[in-house]
Structures are given as C-alpha cells and as structure tokens.
Amino acid sequence: MKNVFALVEHRQDKIRDISYELLTKGQELATLYGGELTALLLGNELTKFIDSLKPYAHRIMIVEDAKLKDFNAESYQIVLSNILKQEQDFLLLMGHTASGMDLGASLSVELGASIATDCTGIEIENDNIIAIRQMYEGKLLAKVNLNIKAKSIITIREGSFPPQVSNLSAKVLDFTSPLTAEPSYRRFVEYIEAPLGEVDITKSDIIIGIGRGIKEKENLLLVEELAKTIGGIVGCSRPIVDAGWLPKDRQVGSSGKTVKPKLYIAIGISGAFQHISGMKGAETIIAINKDPNAPIFSEADYGIVDDLFKVVPILKNKLTAMKA
C-alpha cells in the first residue's frame, strides 16, 4: 500500500487548474496502490477552497498559517518535509510549474526521495514507478524509472491529465504548521503584474507567431508585412523577446500570453511545450518550418515543410491577390 499526496497549487486567492489535474491522476494511482489520496493545502484563509477540492480526494490535509499566505519554496519545503517524513511509502505529485520547479528537486534531496520532473504520464510496471516525459525539446520521449519507489516525487506538466470530478467527499484534517517564522533566508516580498502593453494580442482573430527561425531582427519586416496583408498581428516565441526584438506582451506561451485566435500561423517555431500551451486553443493552426520533425507539426492542422524565407514572400503575394 502506498499513499499518494498531491500538492494543491493556489495563487492570489485562486486554486490553479493544475491542482485538479494532479488530484485526478493521484486518485487513479492511489486506487491502484490500495492507498489514499491526500490533497495537501498550505496557506492562509483556506476554508474557501475546501468545497471545490472535496470531491477529488480521500483526505485534505490543511496547514493554515498566515506565514504561508504566498508561495515560498523554502517555507513550503519545511512544512512538506515535516508531513512526509512521517510516511513510510509515499508518492507526491506536484505541478511542473514555477512553484513546482522551485520546490520539487530540493525537497527530494531533503527527503531522500527519487524525483522525475515535467512528466506527462505515470505507469506502474512490475511494481516500478515509471514516469513518461519528453526530452530533447519534444523530439523523443523517455521512460524514467524512479528507483527509490518508497519515496518518490513526480512533477506533472500542465494539461497532461484532464480533470475528472469523482464522488469522493474528503475528510478534512488539520496539520499544525511547524513554522515559527517565515524563513529569514528567503522572504516573499510582492507580486508584480505583467504590465499592460500597447497591443493586446489576445484580442486578435489572426496571429502570426514568429520564432527563432527568423534569424535576424531585420527579417521581422517580412512577417510584419504578411500580418498586414491578412489583417493579423505578430506574436512570437520567447527567444524573440529574450533577444529584445519584440516586447514581452507579444510573447505567446506559458510565461507569456495565452491566445485563442481563429487562425494562428507559427513560422520558424519548433513547438516547445511552453509555447504550445499558449496557442493550442487556436481554432486553426498552420505551421511553416523547415524541419519535418518539428513538434509543432503535431499540434498544427496544416503544415508546410520549407524554408520560411522562400515561402513567406510567395505566400504574401498569393494572399494579397486572393484578397484583391
């Protein structure tokens, strides 16, 4: 028997979607192991969250503490290690999110646990815990064996397990916070919201997403023209913003904007998960990439495998002619 734990992620008074995904997978695994699924809820003024979590878990363990109001990997680690040190055989699930990335690996060291991060699947094979995850920027998948199976942590990629509400009614347990103060060596100060930019790409019906394949800043003109032709707006992948070629408010993806246009044309974008998660909701996706194995083609509806510097000018002319 193994007990499964899932760390509920919440921020600025809202439970984040990933939490329900973890709980859904967690319940399936707990059933398989004949154990229980415990939702771990750390924070301040938590009662408001309980009802929405109840149907998803056997138990909700609540650690109510004003010092846990905002996520801090160091305080979370103190609390979680206190809870999990008492467990002989556990699997802890958390999101492969900004919080999970900050916390998971260091917690695994403290607990002497194995860890697999950014996983999209979990399988139990001959009693071994096997995590499925992407490698090499999505070009291959890997099966990772968690060799220390009595103590394991898995962080899960967002969107991997669609949430399914079940008919459980979780028992609510209180765990006394072991924190006497927020750790002096790391203190949460504040959140800074993304500034409102000049253009709001989320409002556009047509977005041309440009990626590192554009090579030089000067070449952006090419896509700006294409966008003008079809009444769209230019968005981009992260490296274009990192290079300072376009402002941050044009970035599509997990650390940028989530867009749902009628048409998204990805040009010179490989299709990293962090980009996909921001544009997969588009109605129609077209990809232009010279690499036939680029992961973007698994997300797109139509694709052209070619050099963008050849295709884009011709495409622009044809679309101009079509509109005339």
Next chain:
Amino acid sequence: MNIVVCIKRVPETSESEIKVDESGKDIIKTRLTFDINESDNYALEEAILIKEKLGGTVTAISCGSPDNDATLRMAIAKGADTAIRIDTADLGEEVQPQIDSFKIAQLLKTAISKLEFDIILTGCMAKDDGYSQVGQMVAELLGIPHAALVTEIKIDAPKARAKRELEAGLLEVLDITLPALFTIQTGINEPRYASLIAIRRAAAKEIKILKWNELGMQDTELRATIESLFPPPIGKRAEILQGTTDETATKLTNIVKEKGLI
C-alpha cells in the same frame, strides 16, 4: 562577490534529426553540434555582470567529458577567471547516459564546497533533458537557500533582492540571504560575444580537472534512471502540403480562402 556558475554543454536539437542509439537509452551524438546550454549562457553573463559591478571572481564549472573544455574555454574568453571540469569519463561509456540529476548535483556540490563563494548561478533548465533539477539540488546539498527562474538580481550584501518569473508574465519579488543559488531564466540580460583575442588567450588557459573517483563522494546510488528513449507516438499530425514552394503556397491560400479564415 565570488560567483560560481554551472555550465552544461548540450547538443543542438531543435533543427537536427534526433535518433536513439543501440543502448536505447541515449541518442546518437556523432552528427550533432554542441554548445553551452541557453539559460547557462545567461547565467554566465549575469555572473560576469555582477563581477564587473562589485568585483570578485567568476568560476565556471562543468561536469562531463573532455569535450566540455571547449565550452569552459569560451566561458573564460567571455570573462570567467577560472574553469573547473569534473571528469566523468572514468565511469565508463555505458554509465554516462544513466547519470541522474542527483549524482550530477552531488558532484557539483562536492567540487563547489571546496571553493569560496557568495553566489551560485545555474541555468533554469538544461535543453536536452529539460529537468530543471540540478540547481535546486545543489543548493539543498550545500544547505543554502535558492530561487528558481530568476529574471533579475540586485545585490545588497549580505542580502539580494531577486525577481522570479511565474506563469503568464507574473513576477515574484523575494529577498534572499547570501550565499544563495539562483537558477537563471533566459532574457535576464544580453549575453556578450567573446572577442577573437580573448578566445585566443583563453586557449592557453588551464582548466582544472577533478576526477570523479577522487572527489570522495559518499552516495552513489542512482535515484532516477532512463529506461528507454523512443519517438513520440504519431498522434494528431498536421496535413503537410506537398509540392514546390509555389504549389504549397497556393494550396495554403486556397485552404485559407475556402475555410474563410481571413
């Protein structure tokens, strides 16, 4: 400020064909080009910027085969003072792909604990494995605080104020006490290029080699190992338009027209 920056040498995979080797656990590397991991390049630049502002030293450290020396030399050419490579060759070829993050972190920790440091910088994620683990583990093994996905560091010793990037462009501001480890997100600065003279000078610089079996590490168990690598299943796949550039552009224009997308 004495700064240690952890550098991984990774294959360029976004434009290359990636094939699994005979072991089924690693990729065929012979035809791939290698370079410094993207976020590590930003971490290196940040280390050099801090040194330029506050004085001190930058030590670049990498764990891997002698091929890594080229990457470490480039770090010296850009402004690192010393470079250390932890050699894992004596483990044998078959073991290489099985080395897990925890072991890498232990090696880095063992080597770094012999140095004087105020700040350790790593990348936020290695592009080949995509783990985002090693930095956080090194911090925990050394018993120092860390912050992941950092996009700004302002040092006011003995503290630093950092910004870390959360989802959807939201930032978290935090205060941390030095010595501390930061995993650096891309875009934090503008990485420099090394001058030709600096590259030539770095070629003559010694890289300190630490042998894996001489580091005196205790724990050698592998906590997570790759069982197999395989291509993603062919699920949903785009309809790839065939023909010359002119033909595919025509086809696409027709699709766009028929579906009323524009």
